[in-house]
Amino acid sequence: MTTQAVRLFRKMDGLFAVYKPQGVHWKHVRDNIESSLLKALNSCPPAAPQLAVHFQLLSDGKNSSSKDLVPSPSMVPVLADHPLVTGPQFHKVHVGVGHRLDAFSSGVLVLGVGKGNRVLEHLSKSHVTRDYTLEGEFGKSTDSFMDTGRVIEKATYDHVTQDKLERVLAMIQGANQKALITYSQVDLRTQEAYELAVRGLLYPHGKSPPILTGLRCINFNPPHFTLEVQCVNETQKYLCKLIHEVGLELRTSAICSGVRRTRDGPFKVENALTRQHWTADSIIQAIAHFSKTTRKIRKSGMYRQTAGQFNSSAQIQEQTRRQSEQINQEHAGLSSSTSDAVGDRKTPS
């Protein structure tokens, strides 16, 4: 007989996305989610305690006048099943984190619960790209490339125009495209490789430095500007340094005042849970929403593992590229069907 707590625990298996607020370490987010899941599990009523026969000295019920104490049996719950002796039903829920976000950044953070942690591994090995929105400010330069650091130098930025900025961004994008082609270990003179490159399905093999697959300027009000970036293998510090380098190329200085991840693979910011929704029922709903993508990630991960056993490198690349093409098609498919997800979420009681 499964208890209510065990049935609830079995639903907690899969991946979901959370919106990490700025200024918070990712570990605190993970601990917060784990403790709210444990709170829900331990608030479920425990299993009924075992009963045991106890003899109590009670007065003989037949004659009220007689004062004989007779040991009479009764079924009493066993103290070994008392909550003060057994403790809480669940001590630990395995919650894992996907691509980490440092304290300065905010945005989508993918978490895995229970069996979903295995899928997290596959997600990290798959070559999904991530979308960032970077806020920058011209005129200052700090030691940590962020606006919270100590100001080292100041510069004028009157000569900066949107045209010049776009030219610098195009140059950076070109350099990154070259790096992408080099690290994808593909000979562009072949027809298949050319077709993949045209469709934008090239990705770096093995270890590579951070590569930007897409870069554009969304907003330009000097001194502030906003960039949108799609990248692979990056860290948030690298993106702050990118802003600094954009400033250097424009012969001024720039600092990063905000990093916001809007997409991590198939997980988008519209479906990420905000802090009011870090409760067990919202999380289980989010897991159910992402169950299809989780299954696809697991399948592609397992395919990659079995393909690795056959040890033919050209075939692996072709077939894994087909898998990533399928995942990218799901990105396009998901982006059209995000509107229904937000409305379905119930307000937690």
Place this chain on the structure above:
Amino acid sequence: MHVCQRCVSLFLSRPLSAALQPSTRAPHQRSHLTLLQHSTRHTLSQRHGTQTGTHFTGRQAASPPLYNKKEIVPLNSDDHRIDLDSAVHLSPLQEISEDEAVQIQVPSALPPESSTLRPYVDKSETLSKLVHLGVNLWKLEQRPNVGSMLVRLDFHADVAPRLLFLKDLGVEESKLGQLLTINPFILTESVDNLEARVSYLKSKKFSKQSVAAMVSKAPYLLNFSVERLDNRLGFFQKQLGLRAEKTRDVVTRLPKLLCGSLEPVKENLKVFELEFGFRGNEIQHIVTTVPKVLIANKRKLTQIFDFVHNTMNVPQSLIGKFPQTLVSRVLRPGPVPTVSAQLRLLGPLGVPAR
């Protein structure tokens, strides 16, 4: 709770209480086995050469190697040599006399060692009465050696006198469970010491209700010696320069001051004097309003003071008049952004900067 007669008889007999010690393995197994073997020796001396006697010794001889070989010899020196060829097979359905039936010793089903208190709770009077009081045995068994200590206690000799003492002191029965969960060692402190400490506090003119309140709030209070309590009370009176009744009031509101070390308190006082620049009478006012500042985290105090004084531009004298700001949770810097982070985003005029 009424314990059944069978349980009581099992519990009170010596072999069981020896087996209830779960801490170390070897000496207790040996004591367990030797005690059983003593009981069989009694049966043998009463009935010579009976089949049940040889059955018992046969069983004992097959025990693990911890068994003390010296004790086999007195058995074999009697006329009962174990002749395995002529062993008479005993059937469990064989009829035995009433005397023999009464002398059969059943070894206890309790494990000699366990990592939880669950197997012992139903059989032990102490543990079951503690559960009925509301003591969280699960929390206590996580602490090293506390579980073994609780199992070894005898209810009528150890626990009951101390519970009655606490009740006489004025501690409410509903709070006893929580008190024992935080400080189970009050059950091993001698009642004379406890009474001496209470009489010391009463001699310092703490009223009966305030002593009861202090013990409920700081369960470890009565485990400290009279010298230590005296030392701390003297320190607070001298250092803060407060009158006797004000010191009593501060200590009654925060009895943890008498339990912990004095070094953090001295450091906090230095911070107030040197970093914040408060004078003696201001510090006295702060401590009597909010005694918690004496044991608050030094780093968090400085962070909150820095934020309130330098960022919000509140003058230092105003902070001294309202020291609740230094311990408020609203302004506290923490892992999840709170009001202080929102206040930082607002510019100097309280209007969003961008």
